[in-house]
Structure formats: C-alpha cells, structure tokens
Amino acid sequence: YNIQYGIDAEYVVWVTVGPQPTDTTTLLPFLQDFEAHFPQKYLNIIADAGYESEENYLYLEQRGQIAYIKPNNYEMSKQRKYQKDIGRRENMEYNADKDFYVCANGKKISVSGERKQKTKTGYETWKTQYSCENCSNCTLKAQCIHGNRSKTPLETRTKHFEISKIFQQKRAEDLERITSKKGIELRVNRSIQSEGTFANVKADLQFRRFLGRGKVNALVESMLMAMAHNIGKMHHKIQSSRSGQYLFPVNNAA
Template sequence: TFVWRKNVERNIDKLKRQLAVLLSQVDDAIAQDNAIKTESIEITPAIICEITSRLKEELSKEAPQAKEAKKALREKKKQIKEIEKKAVSLADYEQKKETLGKRNSFSKTDPDATFMRMKEDAMNNGQTKPGYNLQIGTENQFILNYALFPNPTDTLTYIPFMCSFAARYGHLASTEVADSGYGSEENYRFMEENGIEAYVKYNMFHKEQRMHYAPSPFHQDSFFYNAEQDYYVCPMGQHMERIGTKLDKTANGYQTESVRYRAQNCEGCPLRGSCFKAKGNRVIEVNHRLKEYKRKASERLTSEDGIKHRGRRCIEPEAVFGQMKADYGYKRFRHFGKDKVEMDFAFFAIAFNLKKMCRKLKKAV
C-alpha cells in the first residue's frame, strides 16, 4: 500500500529509456517524414501520445500486398501498442511523483499520509506505517493549537506551526518552550526576528548539563577562536586560517553559511591520530550564526526562568499526549485524508479542553 520516491524516480528513468529504444525501432522513414527526433525531445506522456497518433496515421496510409510487407506492418503496430502501454505506465508514475511533492513516500489508501517510524512498534523491528506528524501547543495542559505535517522530523514544522498559531489568534506567542527537536538556525532566527522569548534547547544541551561532561579536546567546539583576526587554534597550537565559506539550503529553502578553516601543516603531528584521520591538513566548518544562537539559548535555559520553564515543559505537551493515548485510548486517527484527520482531532481537542475545564471548575468549588 505504499509508494516510495526512489522507486518512482527509478521506474520513470527506466521507462523513458525503454520508450526511447522503442521509438528508435519504429520505421525510420515514418519518423523522418514526420520530423520526429526522439534523441532531442523530452519524453513525456503527452509527447508520446502525439507521436503515436502521428505514427498510426502514417501506418494507416500503407496498404502492402506482399507477405513480408504485411508482416513488417504488423510488427510496427505491435511496437506502437507497446509504446502506448509504457506511456500509460509513465503517466501513472508521473502522477505518483506529483502526489509525493517533497515527501519520500505516501500511502495508496491515504495519499496525504507519509510512512514514518512509530513509537509503538508491536514487531519491534522499526517498521514504518502511514501517519501524520501531529504538533500541539499547550498551556496549563489545554490544547491551544494543533497542526498536521507530512515530514517525520520536527525541525521543519516549527515555523509553519507558529504561523498557524498567529492565524488562529492574531499574534505570536510571547514566550515559547520547546525541546531540542526544534533547535535549528532557521527556527532561532525566526524567534529572534519576531521578538519571541524562546527557551528552546539544541541537540547537545542535555549532554552539556551533565556533571561529569567533558568535551573532547579534538572537537572543533573546544578549539580557541580569535574573533578579531578570524582564526582557530588547534590542540598543537597551529593557527587554522579561513579558506572560504560553504553554503547549504534546508528543505524549506533557508540558506545557511559555514566558514571553513584549515590547519597549516598536519604532517608529522603527534596528535594526528587522535585529532583526525583524513588525508592532508585538517579542515573544520563552523556556522558562527548558529553557534551564537546556541550560546544565547544556553544562557536563557540555564537562567532561573529557564529552569522553571524547563521543569514545566515535561508536564505540558507530554502530559497531554499521555492522557490522549493512555487515558482516552486516542492512539490513531479514524479517517483517511488530511482534511478529515484535522476534523477528527479538532473534535477531540474541543472535548479534551471542555473536560479539563469542567474538572478545574469542579475542584475550584
């Protein structure tokens, strides 16, 4: 019931090659008369349909009398039928590729669903199932906002999720608390530009807070950096000079910039085996903007307010998810299609908030 991007792209390339061979096997005279040059055209279902129509028209004009000529005509018609058959398959795969969009997979029974690894794995073998990445925003364990995404990772969901929050309430949240799955340069920049007081962890935050944590002296984060002259110093005291920059783009199109630094001479260095194993001199790539964002995030998270917010986060969305799954048995959606699934969860969220409010009012009496 699943469709994978790699299989679709591989089959599209395979069909295009087969169609090119079949078109070249059709009578060269017919192809020449109709100015068909299969080597220079882009093979698409529409183009193939046009070519086969013109070839059929030319073949219908032929009325051979000799036995060999009739046999050749039947062979040409057979080839055209094979071309039409493969053109239909090509159109089907092109449609699947369009349905995939930026995703790597989708389910045939629910094209909006993407195959993801679930936390509940009955077979304990990491199997994938079609699903949606549900994001919720909570306060005092009330569901304030929700959104469904086709990508399994949380990093790319933050900005569209906050935009949906702003569309729902007319403003962005003034204070946000989130785990390390959202700690990317793109997200930190969005928070800073919109004046959001963010307590968002990054991937190494918890490890850095351990009592006996000691970073490796050979990791680039442990190297001394001279900001004025823009160079790093390796464990042996060599200056690592700047040699250029590297630009990358995220799946959302956000451009990141990393600066590359290279050591002057690593040959014969006694620490080379522990420092790095590649050939030549060591080169490191540093994203200064992300590094500064992480420094600011660490200061906020380790402050008095940050410790308080971090303590509350584990009893906010995690508690809500726990109540949804364990207390109310809401472990899977009951409809197909993103629109219906959103409606499904909207009713659940309304009922969840009403029950929570009634319980709080009852305790207050």
C-alpha cells in the same frame, strides 16, 4: 503524520498536522497557522531540542518573540566524554579577534573558505570553513579527526570543520536564556505540560491510531482529542482548585 500541539496552562490551544518527518520544519508553519486564526501572538516560545535551527531562531527574533529552545547538543554537552573530546570545536581555544581556533596540539585552525547552504525549506545560510595549518605527524590525530567512513587514510587527512556563525551566536544567546531561573521554569513546564498532554491523549484516552484517512481527517480527529483533553483538564483543575495556575513551580535547577 507529525502532530503538533501548542500548549498553554496545560490546555491545547492549537493543533496542526503535517507530513514532516522531524520537528525542525514544523515550528514556523505551526505559528503562522495559529496567528492566521488568532490575533494574539505569544511572546515566549518554548520548544524541545528537535525544533532548534538558525531559521527558527531568526524568525522568532524578527517577530519580536523570545526563543526558549533547548539546543540539540544540550544534554550531550554535559557528558564527560563530550567535554574531553579534543576534536570538538567547542573544546578548542578560540581567538575571536583573528578568527581562528587552536587545537590540542597547539596548531592553528584558520578560515579556509565560505559556502552558502540552502535548506529544504528554502532558507539560505552561510557556513564558514576552517582548516588546520599542518596536521602532519600529529600524535593526536586519531583522537582529533573523527569519521571512520572516510576512504582517505588518516595519515593524509587534515582537520577541518564548518560552522554558521549566526547560528552559533543565536544558540549561545538561547543557551543563556534557558539556563536562567525563568528559562528553567519554562523548560521544565514545557516538559510537564506538552509531554503530559500527549501522554494523556495516547495512554489515558487510548488514542493510538487514526480512524480516517487523509490529512483533513487526521486533523479533525486530532482536534477532537485535544478538545476531549481540554474538557478533562478543566474538570481536574476545577476540582483541585488550580483554575488560575499557568505554571508548575520549580524548586530545583534542571
């Protein structure tokens, strides 16, 4: 089961249990289930990289909520290897007016088509396809064109890629938010509070496996553990005079 905890001020405020193998498709059902039982709606939604998707970005935007979701390439993009990779679209020069990229060898990579893609949740997105004008005899081809599993010889291959322009726009807006002073504070607190809650339940309370079978029993057990965590957290915050503290102060950029 994929257990989702919603954390506010170090307390678990909602729990869901689902069969999803990854976190990407759990955010919307979690928020919908929470809001079906409570009248309040949180303005800021802070989540880790596993929750990033175009569908999630647009869902939150349409409901007047603000996404603070770490892009799934955020940590990787800070590495020198990533920044020096000439084959990555992010490292190419882009002409926004005419909508084309320029590769490291000075060749144009222009729009060659568009296709509609449907996700497992039923969400439809449009992908813009780009292809290089001429990759023949390019001395940088081995560094630019990736994918060693292709059966087509490298000599005859052409550089191409596809992107969702809506997704890239929403990711750029989100990246600006999470790297702001407020975004850093919220992101660091998500790590402390959310990961700390699971650590407490699994390590301190020693809850390592479910005793019952079935989704309902798993949900009940998860909620009981969340209640146990909340009681312990309330006691600890009272004893340490932190009852009114919602966020841990952050002094350094992350």
